[in-house]
Amino acid sequence: MKTLLIVSHPDILESGSQQYFLSSLKENVAVTLHHLESIYPNGKIDVAKEQALLKQHDRIIFQFPFYWYSSPPLLKHWQDVVLTDGFAYGNRGNALAGKEFGLILMIGIPEREYQAGGSELFSINELTKPFQAMSHKTGMKYLKPLTIYQFAYLEEEQKMDLLIQYWQKLTMEDEVSLKARETWLAAELEQAMEKAAGTQEAEIFQYAKSLIEENRMTIDGLKIVLDQMHQN
Amino acid sequence: MKTLLIVSHPDILESGSQQYFLSSLKENVAVTLHHLESIYPNGKIDVAKEQALLKQHDRIIFQFPFYWYSSPPLLKHWQDVVLTDGFAYGNRGNALAGKEFGLILMIGIPEREYQAGGSELFSINELTKPFQAMSHKTGMKYLKPLTIYQFAYLEEEQKMDLLIQYWQKLTMEDEVSLKARETWLAAELEQAMEKAAGTQEAEIFQYAKSLIEENRMTIDGLKIVLDQMHQN
Known part of the structure; x- marks a missing residue:
């Protein structure tokens, strides 16, 4: 875009x-x-x-x-x-x-x-x-x-x-969903990491990115649990 | 104004x-x-x-x-x-x-x-x-x-x-009342009459003005009758 x-x-x-x-x-x-x-x-x-x-x-x-x-x-x-x-x-x-x-x-x-x-x-x-x-x-x-x-x-x-x-x-x-905002942020971080390659900053970006992905997995896991509860 | x-x-x-x-x-x-x-x-x-x-x-x-x-x-x-x-x-x-x-x-x-x-x-x-x-x-x-x-x-x-x-x-x-619009028109006609003094136009303006005033008096008369009917 x-x-x-x-x-x-x-x-x-x-x-x-x-x-x-x-x-x-x-x-x-x-x-x-x-x-x-x-x-x-x-x-x-x-x-x-x-x-x-x-x-x-x-x-x-x-x-x-x-x-x-x-x-x-x-x-x-x-x-x-x-x-x-x-x-x-x-x-x-x-x-x-x-x-x-x-x-x-x-x-x-x-x-x-x-x-x-x-x-x-x-x-x-x-x-x-x-x-x-x-x-x-x-x-x-x-x-x-x-x-x-x-x-x-x-x-x-x-x-x-x-x-x-x-x-x-x-x-x-x-899109206003949390997912869309996270996807956007991950892409922005990816770009920043490429530019900062080899410096200490790159590691911080990498850490932020993995943290977001971890949160996303936790949230996705919680959603599956909630869906199952609804079905029972 | x-x-x-x-x-x-x-x-x-x-x-x-x-x-x-x-x-x-x-x-x-x-x-x-x-x-x-x-x-x-x-x-x-x-x-x-x-x-x-x-x-x-x-x-x-x-x-x-x-x-x-x-x-x-x-x-x-x-x-x-x-x-x-x-x-x-x-x-x-x-x-x-x-x-x-x-x-x-x-x-x-x-x-x-x-x-x-x-x-x-x-x-x-x-x-x-x-x-x-x-x-x-x-x-x-x-x-x-x-x-x-x-x-x-x-x-x-x-x-x-x-x-x-x-x-x-x-x-x-x-003001949007009929009275306000008539008053405005009478004043406009008055001005036009002054400019047209002595010509045939002036007579037409005069006629229009008297017609409006006559209508106004008829309406005022009707209002008085209506008011009296309300009071009785």
């Missing part, structure tokens, strides 16, 4: 949260990082190039700061000029059909404010309807969004936890 | 619907027409000027084509730079509080598609949550939007009817 990560941020170097997540991307071949404001500083989008890029990927992610409950202007411009009738929708416009679409939102306000009675009034689910509708119209499968609230105020451990969720959103098959 | 009509359209001269409605505005002193793409062709917005303009008006209207379920990029940019913390929200940010806010949307797809099972999936009410949330956060009263579907396919009479609704959205006090 190949993921196109379309990032839109008018001032990305100043954003601690954007830098934190993007700096983890450098070596991954399965993710194409595509920061619109860097590529098109004058705002003139190369439509043919963008459409070709979309075709080459299976999962399309929009990552942006959620100012005024929507995307930055350049991403909206990108939508208006790239997702054309005949390409993304309409007669023979099925270039995106069957792909996956997801949002990664950086949000400056606490989660609890996103409800009736809160300062933001509506939930993220309500406020992102325009993107859900876009996903629907273009025939893409809408993934659960990753919402990152008040990143700067988080503890280091919470940030690390979000980084794992971030990686999963970008590269993990869209 | 003074209305600030903020229009955003990347190619307004090519839009028949925009031209139809905007051409009717020329002589009205109660409406300030403010087309962002004409005023800021290079996209650099004069924040202080925009904030001063907002303060001078009682009703703020956004008028735009509803591409990809949202505003054109320049209007989003305007929101991001003009509606700042300390001006539109946050500590002492109450410059818009108590004003009215409304949307006028030009929509290229039939109304029936804006529901579950339709090509657009969600209602206009659902898709405009980001603007409702903006109105809420800035303390403005959200007006019912004026939605104009597939303008080019309408009959002349339907267009005229929409033009009246358009004028009401821009200049009529936000």
Whole structure:
């Protein structure tokens, strides 16, 4: 699976949260990082190039700061000029059909404010309807969004936890079962081990991997016991 | 009441619907027409000027084509730079509080598609949550939007009817009673009569006005009778 990560941020170097997540991307071949404001500083989008890029990927992610409950202007411009009738929708416009679409939102306000009675009034689910509708119209499968609230105020451990969720959103098959998450983690560890071959790190990775596999076998064993109890 | 009509359209001269409605505005002193793409062709917005303009008006209207379920990029940019913390929200940010806010949307797809099972999936009410949330956060009263579907396919009479609704959205006090609409129309006719003084048109306006007043008196009379019946 190949993921196109379309990032839109008018001032990305100043954003601690954007830098934190993007700096983890450098070596991954399965993710194409595509920061619109860097590529098109004058705002003139190369439509043919963008459409070709979309075709080459299976999962399309929009990552942006959620100012005024929507995307930055350049991403909206990108939508208006790239997702054309005949390409993304309409007669023979099925270039995106069957792909996956997801949002990664950086949000400056606490989660609890996103409800009736809160300062933001509506939930993220309500406020992102325009993107859900876009996903629907273009025939893409809408993934659960990753919402990152008040990143700067988080503890280091919470940030690390979000980084794992971030990686999963970008590269993990869209299944939520424990098994799927373990399979994903095992593959990630395998890759890390190859890179770290011969060093002490490799041994730690190997240990983590065997621990996960052991747990998996224990859980599978417990399931068999439970199934037998149900049958009796 | 003074209305600030903020229009955003990347190619307004090519839009028949925009031209139809905007051409009717020329002589009205109660409406300030403010087309962002004409005023800021290079996209650099004069924040202080925009904030001063907002303060001078009682009703703020956004008028735009509803591409990809949202505003054109320049209007989003305007929101991001003009509606700042300390001006539109946050500590002492109450410059818009108590004003009215409304949307006028030009929509290229039939109304029936804006529901579950339709090509657009969600209602206009659902898709405009980001603007409702903006109105809420800035303390403005959200007006019912004026939605104009597939303008080019309408009959002349339907267009005229929409033009009246358009004028009401821009200049009529936000009351839906028959009385409010009649009062508004009487005032509009009065203005038209002054301009047309001495011509045959003036007589037609006068006749229309007297007819409305007569109807009003008949209705008021019926109400008194009804009230008395209730009391007995």
